[in-house]
Amino acid sequence: MTPISSEDQILSVIDAHFPAEHPRLLLGRGDDCCVLAADGPLAISTDLFLEEAHFRRAYFSPRDIGWKGLAVNISDLAAAGAKPVGFSLGLALPPDADLELVDGLFAGMAELARPFNLSLTGGDLSRAEKLHLCVTIFGDARPEAMLGRGRARPGDSVFLIGQVGLARVGLAVLESMGRAGMERYPSACRAHLRPVPRVREGLMLAELMEARRARIGLMDVSDGLVRDLPRLLGRFGADLAFPTPHPECLAWAEERKGGGLSAGEICCLGGEDYGLVGTCEPSLIGDIVSSIPDCTVLGTVTGEGSGILWDGRPAASSGFDHFSKA
Amino acid sequence: MTPISSEDQILSVIDAHFPAEHPRLLLGRGDDCCVLAADGPLAISTDLFLEEAHFRRAYFSPRDIGWKGLAVNISDLAAAGAKPVGFSLGLALPPDADLELVDGLFAGMAELARPFNLSLTGGDLSRAEKLHLCVTIFGDARPEAMLGRGRARPGDSVFLIGQVGLARVGLAVLESMGRAGMERYPSACRAHLRPVPRVREGLMLAELMEARRARIGLMDVSDGLVRDLPRLLGRFGADLAFPTPHPECLAWAEERKGGGLSAGEICCLGGEDYGLVGTCEPSLIGDIVSSIPDCTVLGTVTGEGSGILWDGRPAASSGFDHFSKA
Numbered sequence: 001m002t003p004i005s006s007e008d009q010i011l012s013v014i015d016a017h018f019p020a021e022h023p024r025l026l027l028g029r030g031d032d033c034c035v036l037a038a039d040g041p042l043a044i045s046t047d048l049f050l051e052e053a054h055f056r057r058a059y060f061s062p063r064d065i066g067w068k069g070l071a072v073n074i075s076d077l078a079a080a081g082a083k084p085v086g087f088s089l090g091l092a093l094p095p096d097a098d099l100e101l102v103d104g105l106f107a108g109m110a111e112l113a114r115p116f117n118l119s120l121t122g123g124d125l126s127r128a129e130k131l132h133l134c135v136t137i138f139g140d141a142r143p144e145a146m147l148g149r150g151r152a153r154p155g156d157s158v159f160l161i162g163q164v165g166l167a168r169v170g171l172a173v174l175e176s177m178g179r180a181g182m183e184r185y186p187s188a189c190r191a192h193l194r195p196v197p198r199v200r201e202g203l204m205l206a207e208l209m210e211a212r213r214a215r216i217g218l219m220d221v222s223d224g225l226v227r228d229l230p231r232l233l234g235r236f237g238a239d240l241a242f243p244t245p246h247p248e249c250l251a252w253a254e255e256r257k258g259g260g261l262s263a264g265e266i267c268c269l270g271g272e273d274y275g276l277v278g279t280c281e282p283s284l285i286g287d288i289v290s291s292i293p294d295c296t297v298l299g300t301v302t303g304e305g306s307g308i309l310w311d312g313r314p315a316a317s318s319g320f321d322h323f324s325k326a
Numbered sequence: 327m328t329p330i331s332s333e334d335q336i337l338s339v340i341d342a343h344f345p346a347e348h349p350r351l352l353l354g355r356g357d358d359c360c361v362l363a364a365d366g367p368l369a370i371s372t373d374l375f376l377e378e379a380h381f382r383r384a385y386f387s388p389r390d391i392g393w394k395g396l397a398v399n400i401s402d403l404a405a406a407g408a409k410p411v412g413f414s415l416g417l418a419l420p421p422d423a424d425l426e427l428v429d430g431l432f433a434g435m436a437e438l439a440r441p442f443n444l445s446l447t448g449g450d451l452s453r454a455e456k457l458h459l460c461v462t463i464f465g466d467a468r469p470e471a472m473l474g475r476g477r478a479r480p481g482d483s484v485f486l487i488g489q490v491g492l493a494r495v496g497l498a499v500l501e502s503m504g505r506a507g508m509e510r511y512p513s514a515c516r517a518h519l520r521p522v523p524r525v526r527e528g529l530m531l532a533e534l535m536e537a538r539r540a541r542i543g544l545m546d547v548s549d550g551l552v553r554d555l556p557r558l559l560g561r562f563g564a565d566l567a568f569p570t571p572h573p574e575c576l577a578w579a580e581e582r583k584g585g586g587l588s589a590g591e592i593c594c595l596g597g598e599d600y601g602l603v604g605t606c607e608p609s610l611i612g613d614i615v616s617s618i619p620d621c622t623v624l625g626t627v628t629g630e631g632s633g634i635l636w637d638g639r640p641a642a643s644s645g646f647d648h649f650s651k652a
Contacts, residue, residue: 007649026367026467031474032402032545033371035467038364041352045359046414046462048450053418076358088372090416090460092379093649124374124460127649134416134450134460136372141352141361148357219358 001098017106022119034121043082051130062104073137075197081206082139086119092128145210151217157285162275165267166191218278224271237306240299327424343432348445360447369408377456388430399463401523407532408465412445418454471536477543483611488601491593492517544604550597563632566625
């Protein structure tokens with residue numbers, strides 16, 4: 001381990017992973033602020049990624065932390081159908097942080113950022129008791145095709161892109177077995193450690209919305225379907241089927257039999273998979289399902305106040321709230 | 327004290343202080359991201375404002391914390407000659423946080439934000455051990471008049487807008503006497519608790535730069551002149567006079583006589599006043615000083631590698647670095 005003795009050391013690590021120049025940066029890192037070229041609306045999202053609250057260093061490698069800290073933000077842009085351009089980072093390092101930790105963090109961020117040619121535009125560094133990341137991401141939004149919540153209307157189709165529940169199983173596996181659990185539950189652990197934001201799918205849906213002048217609502221599943229769906233549907237209800245569980249969700253439910261949740265419940269309650277859940281006019285659903293390989297139809301939006309039914313029954317439990325007592 | 331029992335409670339407090347709608351917001355708070363209208367370059371800055379590292383609740387009221395957490399960011403835009411438009415907030419609350427704390431935080435932010443019609447565009451909430459704020463601010467930059475660092479040339483004038491050293495005295499007073507110190511050192515304590523970002527002056531300088539097609543360099547003084555000036559001057563040196571100390575700096579130096587720094591040293595070393603320091607072509611300095619009331623000339627930029635001299639002597643000490651061992 002190489003101890004950190006100055007801020008400049010950290011800045012050198014950052015420079016090694018993220019070039020200071022970028023086609024969109026008129027004024028780059030190193031000044032009081034960056035200046036980003038923009039000739040249309042920008043989608044902006046901020047997420048905290050905090051040690052103990054959101055991740056544990058016991059089983060998150062520094063690269064995993066960097067990856068996921070950025071991924072959860074990119075996912076917010078995906079849900080708006082926006083194209084990621086750059087991000088800024090507030091990074092607080094704990095007393096035991098060494099240069100290897102810092103290098104791993106930025107390596108993980110760079111690995112995810114590279115395919116999007118995402119710029120690190122600036123940020124701030126400090127000491128703290130725990131490792132804390134706060135990422136703010138900017139992307140180009142299409143003014144005619146901003147996806148979002150609260151667009152559902154009765155009769156619309158409800159669709160899901162990607163797995164749900166897998167990251168929750170990954171969390172349970174990693175909490176109980178540490179990284180050793182990756183051997184038996186590789187997909188679940190990977191879903192928890194390295195979620196893949198669905199940028200391409202968000203952009204496809206935005207293009208479709210623009211081309212067809214159609215109504216599409218979209219959000220990413222960060223807190224679990226049970227908690228996130230009411231935000232997507234607003235005052236309307238829905239008649240839904242349980243999503244098809246991943247084999248590792250089935251295996252985990254089986255292993256915990258009697259004591260735990262069913263695989264279907266895990267899918268509805270589980271958060272942090274960062275798939276996308278959406279609603280669309282019935283005429284669009286065929287195109288959406290056929291053009292996005294892991295898109296499935298969950299069901300149909302129903303009338304005001306009719307609630308959300310899963311296989312005909314209301315969901316039992318609520319989702320995750322940092323501030324609830326449960 | 328009213329305990330916090332859900333995230334929705336906090337969101338209601340936020341809504342009470344910051345309207346969800348804003349002329350520049352195409353998609354507002356409550357979605358995965360906001361969408362901000364932009365038809366030109368955006369200046370962006372991120373700053374951490376962390377309990378213990380940057381402030382203590384022993385003498386910062388919740389309103390002070392909200393004010394300063396936002397002010398340090400607005401100041402970065404001021405230094406770029408940009409006009410603040412909106413900000414996002416990552417807020418981590420400690421276990422003892424109650425609704426009154428949260429209300430005070432947002433009241434302080436709103437008090438500062440109102441004259442700028444600054445929008446709170448979104449953010450993220452979490453639990454943590456300490457009170458942590460991470461603000462990212464966006465503003466409209468003028469492509470032809472972006473101020474910044476490293477523009478100085480030999481012969482240019484060096485100017486200072488606002489006080490330096492006062493916030494450092496305020497910190498020392500508050501650390502040793504708590505809020506009781508505000509009675510004898512009101513300006514110093516206020517400078518530390520409620521710095522006023524120099525947005526108007528930054529915009530004036532940007533306009534001047536554009537109108538005269540002139541060379542102006544600018545930054546805000548956050549870490550103290552001794553540390554910040556080399557960043558402004560790049561490879562060049564400067565021949566400077568000590569800034570005129572505020573009477574409370576003189577009084578504090580006097581009170582600590584023998585044991586402490588001189589008032590002049592306090593001015594050069596003290597950070598967190600968030601004044602502006604700049605360089606300009608000699609032909610501009612007259613206009614700048616006459617149009618900005620508390621602007622003073624510090625001296626002249628000198629040749630490469632000639633170092634920075636204060637009243638003919640090099641400064642003794644370095645500034646503040648969260649990661650240095652000193």
